[in-house]
Amino acid sequence: MTVRALQKISVARNGVGAFILQCKKMDFHYCDWAGSSKGMNGFIKSLLPKFAAAHPQIEFTVSPRPAKHPVIIAHYINGREKAVCVRNMEPFEILKKAELLRDASGEKLRRVTKPVSSINESVRGIWSPYHGEGMRV
């Protein structure tokens, strides 16, 4: 019987060694003419330079998208993307949306009832009635 190695793929646990922000790229689309882009244009002029300078790990692109509502599209490490339409919003509201996209993990939203999720095995082991001193009846 040959000795076979255990097949084991390492599981990423972001933050245990190094922490990597999951958002890798953000696209900001605006329109010069439309009124719904008014806040977005102000955001790009006033707040975006500071926001982009604070996050060197994210790639920022700004591009016009004429005759459409303004939108922020965030791309994540896991391959997914999230888009938020920011029509008729004020610059500071748009900043909040940008921060929301920055903090997101890129996963689909789902309801979680248990707060702790662990892949470690149990520290104290599984209780057994046949070991130890037993129970007096």
Add this chain to the structure above:
Amino acid sequence: MSRALLRSALGLRAPVLRLTAPSVPRATPSLFTPAAAALPTTTAAVRFFNQTAQHVEPTQDPSVLLPSTPSSSSTTTAPSQQQQQQQPPTQQSQPRPLSPTVRALLPILAAQPGHYIRIHIHGRPFLVTEGDSLRLPFRLRGVQTGDVLRLDKASVLGSRDLTLKGAPYVDERLFTCRAVVTGVEAEPMRVMIKKKQRCRRKKHVRSKHRFTVLRICEVRVNGEVVDEA
């Protein structure tokens, strides 16, 4: 590390901002390690998290180290009762010396391979081990993604054979527990339909909560604890 030293290491913003800081509920993770302190805040939001006051419990009895055998006999709790009688409640201005049982068994606890810890954040207990992902049932105020928090409120700290129980909290010098804020998650939009009988009208109440996600990056038992007193 003493709190005064840490406060001085954090810089001058703490006393300035404390004037506007609201009172934060007890048993919050009060130490803040500025791993991402160089990261400038994008918003003008005041960060209250590192200005929480040290929460000192008026503990009567010291934390007791019990061997956790499957058949719990009553003799194991005997040293704890002796300790309660010996130590009168003292002023909490300086850290209390450790009891001899804790001092004797702490290196054994530290030497064992795996540890679990029950940390308390805003008074809620979470039993975690190193590397766990902890999605808090609330959004933690004053933290940013990438911050490293030192969680110093723990009620239980243990390994396979030993358990250190705090009364109510384990002395924060005995362990180091750190967590990274990995982000803020949300849940799908909840829609609750409010309908009264014999009335056509339906009201849709929508809610969507946001939750801070932490990753426990370090759980360590300090085997050697030096008493300042």
